[in-house]
Each structure stands twice: as structure tokens, then as C-alpha cells.
Amino acid sequence: MDQSPTTAGEPALNPPQDLERFRTLLLEERHLFTRKMLEAGGYAVSNPHDVALSPVSQLAEKSGIAATSFVRLAKAMGFNGFSEMQKVFRAPLQRAAPASLEDRIRHSRGEQVVPNPDDLNALTKSFSLANMASLDHLVERVENLPLAETVDSILAARVVYVIGVDRSFAAASYLSYALNRAGVQSVQILGLGSALEDHAAVMAPDDLLIAISFPPYADDTVNVTHSVRQRGNPIIAITDSPVSPITERCTHLLTIEDAEFHGFRSVAALMTVVQALMMGIAYRKRHLEGGFDLDQINA
Structure with missing residues (x-):
């Protein structure tokens, strides 16, 4: 209820x-x-x-x-x-668009018209333009994202746990892989052989959780984040809104707005932020550990 x-x-x-x-x-x-x-x-x-x-x-x-x-x-x-x-x-919105437009892609700037969804070339072009709008929006608001502080927290952690399932799985997998390539011990919570919460239950007090989730928020991610929050571990939330169910009492919040066409959500802005974090980590490690070879990361 x-x-x-x-x-x-x-x-x-x-x-x-x-x-x-x-x-x-x-x-x-x-x-x-x-x-x-x-x-x-x-x-x-x-x-x-x-x-x-x-x-x-x-x-x-x-x-x-x-x-x-x-x-x-x-x-x-x-x-x-x-x-x-x-x-x-x-109150603040203009009148609805003409009904003759067949479909639209929602993104950070509003909507991108799709004149004919059956034309794959036109659909690809429209979705690309929607992604470009999302990335333009990211460029404009990147100063509001705590990227440097997030890198600090990641490097300060003993082990970084990463969870992201369903539509967030690809970004979580890449992030965990890239962290390990950069010499940051990382564990992707997959739940293989046991419940996902059991995997998170072994986190030490100085371990960090990075949770990635977008609507419809996956119950597994929400539940793991809740249990980790209850134990007092720091949490970095990567999601779409400050009121997402994974943001409560998080250490750092990275809000990402990507284009969406019906059930298909773009990951252009999300992956850009994840890769920017990894580049920041790599350059920070080179500064702290003279001789660290960025080209060997291959992430």
C-alpha cells in the first residue's frame, strides 16, 4: 500500500x-x-x-x-x-505541439521531433540530435556536479562497490572495469550465487558504494542502497533526480538527464560523466604516484 x-x-x-x-x-x-x-x-x-x-x-x-x-x-x-x-x-508552458507530429523523443531540452519512426535513418538522426541536446545541457550544468569531490571519495575508499542493474547495468559494468584498470579496487555487485544484498553485506566501514539507477528505479539497487545507508557507508548516487530513492543521505549526488524514446533511454550523458570521473581518477593517480602510465589503463 x-x-x-x-x-x-x-x-x-x-x-x-x-x-x-x-x-x-x-x-x-x-x-x-x-x-x-x-x-x-x-x-x-x-x-x-x-x-x-x-x-x-x-x-x-x-x-x-x-x-x-x-x-x-x-x-x-x-x-x-x-x-x-x-x-x-x-502555467509556464506554451501550447501543445501540433498533433500532426507523429512521435517525440524526450530529453533535457524538451522534445525532439521524430517525423516518421518507421524510417530508421530519420529515427537515428532524431535520436542523435536528442543526445546532442542532452550533452549540451550537461556542458552547461557540469559546474554544479561535485565531480572533484566524487573523485576524492573514490580514491579515499578501501574498496569501491558498484551497483547498477537493468538499464544501468552497462554503465556500472564499465565503471567497475575501468576502476580496476586504474588500480582502484572495485567490486561490481551482481548477486551471482546469492542475493545482491548479501554481496553488499561484506562491505567494511571504509568501503564506498556507487549506486546507478534511473526510472523505473530497480528494486535491487534501491534495496542495496538502503541497507548500505543503514550501515553508515558513504554512497555516491548517480541518478536522474535529487528525490530519486537512492539519494537519501548520499555523500555525493550526480544527476544526469539523458534522452528517452518510449522505453529506450540513452546513456550518452551518463557514460560521458562516468568516463570523465575515470579520467579524473587516472590523472589524480599520476600526480600522486609519479610514473603512473595512463596509456596502460586501456579503459
Whole structure:
């Protein structure tokens, strides 16, 4: 059951009047919302066009999140219902695009038109342009990412554990491989032969967890991150939103926005950040360990 953690005696929140206040309230008062509400809120702030222009049933279909989660989020925010919350998202947006456009790729800049999804050449071009927009967005906001601090934490750890399953598996595998190539002891949590949480349970106090997860957030990653958080190990979260279920009390948060076309999520911006971290680690090790040969990493 997705019941609110608030009690009946607690006063209702004052409903936010704009998107910025909505984001702030969602983050600052996250303890008032259930995990499902936070997932709905995270999707809403990342996809304001969808929230503004879609009935709640269609929004549920697009996001893979139950319509009741959006309704309960709206009421927990202090609105009378979803329709009232939707007005906040509609206010700053322009009118919907013409219905003649056949499909769209969502990305950090908004949407990329796909004139004919059956034309693979045109689809590849549209998806490439969406990825370019995501990378342009990353370039503009990279100063806000704690990249240097993340490198410091990785190099300070005894062992770096990495978890990322489903759509995050490729990035997690590459990161764990590259860390080992750079001389940083790394373990990718795979769960082979036992539960994933059993693999994480052997972490020493000075070990670090890097958790990678994007909607729909994988239960395995969320559960492992929760158990590691309970033991007090430092956590680096790589995800899409500050209210992602893996971000609570994390040491460092790297938020990545990649393009998405229906169920297919790009990894262009994600892999760029992961490779940038690895390059930072390699150069730092060369500075600290004179003679460290970057060309031998081959990552």
C-alpha cells in the first residue's frame, strides 16, 4: 500500500504556486512522501510537459507509475487533487505541439521531433540530435556536479562497490572495469550465487558504494542502497533526480538527464560523466604516484 507517512494530526502543506517551489518542497519535505510519491514527483519535475498536457491515466501509462501515486502526491502537496496540481505545470508552458507530429523523443531540452519512426535513418538522426541536446545541457550544468569531490571519495575508499542493474547495468559494468584498470579496487555487485544484498553485506566501514539507477528505479539497487545507508557507508548516487530513492543521505549526488524514446533511454550523458570521473581518477593517480602510465589503463 502506498500510504502517506504523515499522520492525521499533522497540518497539510501549503500547495506550491510555481514549479521551482514544487521542486524545493519535494526535496526539503521528502520525509512526508512515500517512495511511490517521490517517484511520481521525480518524474513530474523531469517531464513537466507530460504533466501539463496529459490526463493522469495517460501520464501513468507514459511514466510506468500508478495514477494513484500522482493523485496522492498532489494531495500530500496540499492540492485538492491532480487537476489542481496540473495547473502549476501548465502555467509556464506554451501550447501543445501540433498533433500532426507523429512521435517525440524526450530529453533535457524538451522534445525532439521524430517525423516518421518507421524510417530508421530519420529515427537515428532524431535520436542523435536528442543526445546532442542532452550533452549540451550537461556542458552547461557540469559546474554544479561535485565531480572533484566524487573523485576524492573514490580514491579515499578501501574498496569501491558498484551497483547498477537493468538499464544501468552497462554503465556500472564499465565503471567497475575501468576502476580496476586504474588500480582502484572495485567490486561490481551482481548477486551471482546469492542475493545482491548479501554481496553488499561484506562491505567494511571504509568501503564506498556507487549506486546507478534511473526510472523505473530497480528494486535491487534501491534495496542495496538502503541497507548500505543503514550501515553508515558513504554512497555516491548517480541518478536522474535529487528525490530519486537512492539519494537519501548520499555523500555525493550526480544527476544526469539523458534522452528517452518510449522505453529506450540513452546513456550518452551518463557514460560521458562516468568516463570523465575515470579520467579524473587516472590523472589524480599520476600526480600522486609519479610514473603512473595512463596509456596502460586501456579503459
